[in-house]
Amino acid sequence: MVRRQVERGSMSWSALSASAQREVDAVVSDWLSAADEGFAQAQFALGFVFEDGAGVAQSNEMAAHWYIKAAEQGNADAQCNLGSLFAKGSGVAQCLVTAALWLKKAAEQGNADAQFGLGSAFQNASGVAQSDAKAIFLFQKSADQGQAWAQFKMGFMTLSGRGVPQNDVKAAQWYRLAAEQGHHIAQNKLGSLLLEGKGVVENKIEAAKWFRKAAGQDYMEAQFMLGYVLMEGLGVAQSDKKATLWLKKAADQGCAQAQCKLGDMFVQGRGVQKSDAEAVKWYEMAAEQGDERGKFLLGLVLQYSSDGVTKNDEKAAYWLRNLAKDGHVEAQFELGLLFRKSCGVLQSDVEAVKWFKKAADQGYAKAQCELGEMTAQGLGVAQSCAEAMRLFKKASDQGDAQAQYMLGLMFKVGFKSMAKNDVKAAQWFTVAADQGHFQAQCELGFQF
Numbered sequence: 001m002v003r004r005q006v007e008r009g010s011m012s013w014s015a016l017s018a019s020a021q022r023e024v025d026a027v028v029s030d031w032l033s034a035a036d037e038g039f040a041q042a043q044f045a046l047g048f049v050f051e052d053g054a055g056v057a058q059s060n061e062m063a064a065h066w067y068i069k070a071a072e073q074g075n076a077d078a079q080c081n082l083g084s085l086f087a088k089g090s091g092v093a094q095c096l097v098t099a100a101l102w103l104k105k106a107a108e109q110g111n112a113d114a115q116f117g118l119g120s121a122f123q124n125a126s127g128v129a130q131s132d133a134k135a136i137f138l139f140q141k142s143a144d145q146g147q148a149w150a151q152f153k154m155g156f157m158t159l160s161g162r163g164v165p166q167n168d169v170k171a172a173q174w175y176r177l178a179a180e181q182g183h184h185i186a187q188n189k190l191g192s193l194l195l196e197g198k199g200v201v202e203n204k205i206e207a208a209k210w211f212r213k214a215a216g217q218d219y220m221e222a223q224f225m226l227g228y229v230l231m232e233g234l235g236v237a238q239s240d241k242k243a244t245l246w247l248k249k250a251a252d253q254g255c256a257q258a259q260c261k262l263g264d265m266f267v268q269g270r271g272v273q274k275s276d277a278e279a280v281k282w283y284e285m286a287a288e289q290g291d292e293r294g295k296f297l298l299g300l301v302l303q304y305s306s307d308g309v310t311k312n313d314e315k316a317a318y319w320l321r322n323l324a325k326d327g328h329v330e331a332q333f334e335l336g337l338l339f340r341k342s343c344g345v346l347q348s349d350v351e352a353v354k355w356f357k358k359a360a361d362q363g364y365a366k367a368q369c370e371l372g373e374m375t376a377q378g379l380g381v382a383q384s385c386a387e388a389m390r391l392f393k394k395a396s397d398q399g400d401a402q403a404q405y406m407l408g409l410m411f412k413v414g415f416k417s418m419a420k421n422d423v424k425a426a427q428w429f430t431v432a433a434d435q436g437h438f439q440a441q442c443e444l445g446f447q448f
Contacts, residue, residue, distance in 0.1 A: 043070035044078040060091030079106035080114035096127030115142035132163030151178035168199030187214035188222040204235030223250035240271030256291035276307040313344025332359035349380030368395035369403040404432035
């Protein structure tokens, strides 16, 4: 029994009792004798215990030594494990080509782990020419033998349409097979599909169940998803406190999405005491990982918060510029405002116009309105009533109340070369006022 446990790696050395350790010592001694006599299975077993450090001092070099002896005799398990050592450069000089060669020898003997490993090599061009078709062929063979990682890979490749036709239903089936074997990533993926009703009948309760299983294995993506469904009450009883606990577990592991959501919880005081200072801490962690939402929210909180956070327009401008240059439309608009108001940057109407235009060209109504106001006044751009009206109209068509008010104002005063038109002015003031725009309501009050 102890021999089987150590051979399969299902029990660590420290977990064995003193008597069991003595039994293992005897077993290892027997393996050494058998290995010296050339028995391949004993050589493989020795390689395994040296790699695992079970009953002997851990040594990747000794593991490789015995794996090579067994592998050269055709032992598929040794060939597979030796391929893994070459891939990692553990106990041997790293060589991806040699790793693939040993994996191929084991895979051709039907070793499921080697088939998965070689499939991964083809998928990632690791020591072999990249080939999704060959990867799928090997993943399928391995998955059909019940190898959980291969089943997960079949789900991934099928969902993304790599090497096989894209098929949500088949992807979900593969994920389920792996998930039922305890594969944490597959459990999380299956949960996401169940939550969306993608490839499966939507079932939020079952989705939450799989998120919980994967989260229980300390998988941060699942911890985030479990926090999310608890926060929203999707398939589980809504609980901000429980949501916050799981979000923090994921955030502490570096999950940027969780860090952002945890920041949101502190801003809103959901499940935790409200604290913009704590929110800033989590948003900044996400931002430093390159998370777009983290950068944007950090930029906003640093500008507008008054709850224990020192206003820092310079830092806000840094994060917004970092995001705006990559095309983030809201960041472009906010950066334009900073240049217009001289907050954290030197005042520049030209720079403000540049960033408003970038956002406006992406259809962002607030930017179209701001750019319209600057164009009407000739600030940072050539003055043009026609262009200003065009921009106000584009924003108004999207329901922007400020743009609707500005159209009303332009018609009311007959701005620059425009003819006054009280009827059109009243029409636009009414549209804006109906959305609660205070100034438009005042204008209508003055008229009537």
